[in-house]
Amino acid sequence: MNYNKEHIDLFDRYLKSELDGQELKDFEDRLIVDETFRDAFELHQLLAEGIKQNGKEELKNLLKDKGKVVFWGENLWSKKMRMASVVVFLIFAGLFALVQFYLEPKERKLALEKETSLEKYEYNPQDTIKNELKQMEIKPEESEESKQIEADLPPILAQDNIDNLEETLQQKDEKINVEKEVIQATPKESSYADYNISAERKLRDTVIYFSIVELKRKDFNNSYNKEEQKGKMQLPSNNNNNIDNIDKKITPNKKTTDSTTIENTKRESKKMAGAANKVTTNYKIEHWKSPINYRGYSLKGNSIKLYGYDSKNIKIKELDTKKYIIIDNTVYKLTGCETSCPLQKEYDDEIIDLLLN
């Protein structure tokens, strides 16, 4: 049954149809007569066929493994996964669009507003001084009360006040320059924190000087009570040299029990005290408009920010060490308020009378 190398070559040549003529005839005759040769050939045929089958299977496996065609979304992506990915994509696209087309333009707009407001805030100190001095000159002519106060003011004191004011203005000018530098040095970045600053619109920014009349009502009352108790009218101890004049006008040891006398004395004393305590103090008033039409004020040092009050008829007076602001003949209490506070109306008729008259 076993066959040698020559047999293998012969069988291969026959299977590949390479035998012809006499060689082919001899081979086929031998297959018929020689049983051993025939068995060997059949075994060879079987093995060759087995090798072919094996090769075919290997090739099929190769095509199965490497020829696998995966279309997008066929196997890797289930329908749910595709839907989820589409939803996620849409969410991200929406967020991107929101940032790109809504938030960023808004920030740009706010930054622009901020720049505009900063530009508006720029001062020309020389013009400011001129305007303020001009206002000082014009101011007494504007109201009768100011005229009266100015008339009552001793000339020397008034001149001193003007000198002091000029010094104060120079100091203020320097301060404004420093503020201006700080403002210019501030980076113009837009942020949400800027919104509150830029959204509040400043209407006017003028330094106005008011003459404040200190009418110390309590002291007056105290002295009146003391006068009642002791039978002697006394002026407050912190009054200046004019106290002597007042003392002269009010007769000592005079009992003033009837109301007319008291009123007269009170009016007299008030007039004297008022004349004696006229002190001019400068306040800077800034008129602001808030985006929500808020009405109120903030007081920091001698600087007052008024929100929602656009009137030019504004006076500041002091009574019993309390400050009052009079806007269009309405009296409001003025207390220290660094942040925004609403203006509180004064309802005490006596105080209102004293301040308005």
Next chain:
Amino acid sequence: MLGTKKLNDVQLIEAIKKGDRNALIQLYRDNYLSMKNYVLNNNGRQDDAEDVLQDACIVVWEKTQNGEFILTSKLSTFVFSVSKNLWLKKLNKQSKNMPIDDMNHEKMSDKNTSFDKEKLHHVKEMIQTLGEKCQSILTYFYFDGLDMSTIANILNYNNADTAKAKKHQCFKQLQESFLAKYDKTDFL
């Protein structure tokens, strides 16, 4: 295959003739979608389409190796018609309750010799026991139909004679291991 240049029909046939298996994979991929659609529309499944297309590709491979393949139409048309015929035969055999795998044996035998499936299975078992080099050289010679000088080039043998000697050695080894396990009556 991915990233390599796509071959046209003539180039594909030439490459297959030289035993380039990547060319056959390209042929398979090129015809995958059309065959899949056809089989799915004709009572078949994706597995059936793949199986039929694999068989069609092997027909192309065998015909090319035997020198019987003459390209008269588009290669895809030929592959599709072979696949279609194979699928229709399968459908006929399925309707007659005949075993599907039997139909391939006729094609595979050059001399119309058919062997028992069991006998062939035994031979394949024996082939698997051979070394990788032996399996390759026997497959190149008997399945791919390559000549000994080509096989020598592919497998880095010095020359055709060396390759031929190696082929004899491997075939003898297969014969002996088969005869050691099976009796003459088992396969004849």
